[in-house]
Amino acid sequence: MPNYTTETGAPTRFVDLPSPHLKCTICGGFYKDPVINIKCGHTFCRSCVFNTTRCPVDNSHCDSSQVVVNRLVVGQIDDLLIYCRHGLVKSKDGGWDLSSDSCQEKICIGKRNEHEEMCMFALVRCPYSEKCSSMRKKDLEQHKKFCNQVECRFSNQGCKYRGTHKKVEEHIKVCIYYQCEAFNGSNFAVKFAKQEIVIQSLQEENVQLSMRVKDLEESKSQLKTQLDRQGSMIQEIQQKLDSLHSRLDQTQMSSSVSKRPLSTSQISLADSGLSSSRYSMVTSQRSASPGRSYEKWEMPFQFKCIGTLRGHKDVVWAMTTRKGHLYSAGADGIIKIWSLEHLAKGCVGNITAHNGVVHCLSTWGNSLLSAGADKSVHFWDLDTYQKKSTIVDAHENIICAMAVCDDLLFTSSFAIVKVWDLKTMQLKSSLPSENHWVRAIALGRGKDKLYTGSHNAIHVWEAKEDFEKLNTIQHECGSVYSLAVSKTYIIAGNSVNYNQTIQVFSVETHEFVMNFCGHIGTVTTLVISPSGQFLFSASHDSTIQMWGLEKMLPIQNLSRHQGSVNTLTLHGDFLLSGSEDHEVKVFRYFRMQ
CATH class of the missing domain: 2.130.10.10 (YVTN repeat-like/Quinoprotein amine dehydrogenase)
Structure with a gap:
């Protein structure tokens, strides 16, 4: 079956092969927002009209300001049957294939938005955290029951706790922000939260200082290597100096020995x-x-x-x-x-x-x-x-x-x-x-x-x-x-x-x-x-x-x-x-x- 992509880029696969009369003579694809040229009476995609100056059918002049929506063709296209996009997967040749474990619904192009917004196979994100992977809409409620990224209701005051709904409810009973609010109103909790922010800032600063210390240790190691190399050079020079002293001593001894x-x-x-x-x-x-x-x-x-x-x-x-x-x-x-x-x-x-x-x-x-x-x-x-x-x-x-x-x-x-x-x-x-x-x-x-x-x-x-x-x-x-x-x-x-x-x-x-x-x-x-x-x-x-x-x-x-x-x-x-x-x-x- 032919594939088709809408103006919004949504993948489309037709149930039956559409009529070739529904293809634009300029781009060769199925009409997208079809308009009729008043002067020559031929129909094109709206975007194609702005990219040509001559009608490819009769070579007459195309004026983009002289076009109107071809409602007849729009109606014909809206009545074409397609598969729900939440049931399609990418094929090896770059097209779209129907997945057996996803939505099998056949819908008219004109009503696809209405269906696809409500489709239970649509991919959705977890409302609690972006860390969770995408999932089908039909699985969302089950996921929300066991998701461990639910925030404490005092998160806006500084509480960092996350867990499942059940664990969050248990946490709130001992949450220090809840206790502070119960004891002295939200003011105290806000102050406490600010202290938490200060502590976090100090921890980040400590990490930066640790990295700086690591850099200094590496510099120290490099300097030590250079010093060792220089020490070796000094040792070689010392050996040469000792050798010269040795030759001098031998000369002096030879001179002394020659006399006795x-x-x-x-x-x-x-x-x-x-x-x-x-x-x-x-x-x-x-x-x-x-x-x-x-x-x-x-x-x-x-x-x-x-x-x-x-x-x-x-x-x-x-x-x-x-x-x-x-x-x-x-x-x-x-x-x-x-x-x-x-x-x-x-x-x-x-x-x-x-x-x-x-x-x-x-x-x-x-x-x-x-x-x-x-x-x-x-x-x-x-x-x-x-x-x-x-x-x-x-x-x-x-x-x-x-x-x-x-x-x-x-x-x-x-x-x-x-x-x-x-x-x-x-x-x-x-x-x-x-x-x-x-x-x-x-x-x-x-x-x-x-x-x-x-x-x-x-x-x-x-x-x-x-x-x-x-x-x-x-x-x-x-x-x-x-x-x-x-x-x-x-x-x-x-x-x-x-x-x-x-x-x-x-x-x-x-x-x-x-x-x-x-x-x-x-x-x-x-x-x-x-x-x-x-x-x-x-x-x-x-x-x-x-x-x-x-x-x-x-x-x-x-x-x-x-x-x-x-x-x-x-x-x-x-x-x-x-x-x-x-x-x-x-x-x-x-x-x-």
């Missing part, structure tokens, strides 16, 4: 293949000496890198010294042994210690202790390097740190520190912490106090007897990754505050003293010299900083690693550092002239 024969130890070191091996570790009386308790470093002085120990296949996480040997371990699960008197020989032994990462090393008597990702503590004989015993599953999680005090071993993991009797290897006590990792342990100089670091806190414990918690030092610097304690200070390396990752507290009062600013990134390890006058710190930023604890000032920056520096140890006049770059660097004290 080399000692056997110097030749051995030079031929060993150690990187930057410019100085012999046995040419000075300041080499490691077990008989001297405190360092004798005289200002001004500096540390210089004199060699690199290579052999680890992955990140170096831990180091310790004992009986003239250096022990290093890390992610490759191997403990490497180096002779501190003959470092030029390279690695002198290996201990295949763990199935996973070794995170910490310590010594007790003639034993080397190692612990890490396998959650166990292993004991090794320092003469034969054979395993003596193991505390299996000492913790439920990775062992992060450990410390030895006389015959006691302290180990830490997630949310707990455990105390072990080294003679019996039995658990002696458990020191619970907050629900955070305990990554750092340190003993006081008198070995009477234990310090443990977790998130935003440093806990102080008795190191013997009942292991009672003495105090908690609160701070807002994030997780504590390293701790060191002198006679005067408790020093913590943290992860949060940018460029302020070392905090200093008083040993006596536990009060905050100051920040050490210099590192860009988490401070992974701290070492205090035996005299307590100097502090060495290492960080994810690949650098080592030396500080004077008397004047609380930085002394030197050492930048020789290509990755995070994870562990430090002092041995006489030598500083050794282990890094993410799989290497151990050897630095030595030199008096400046």
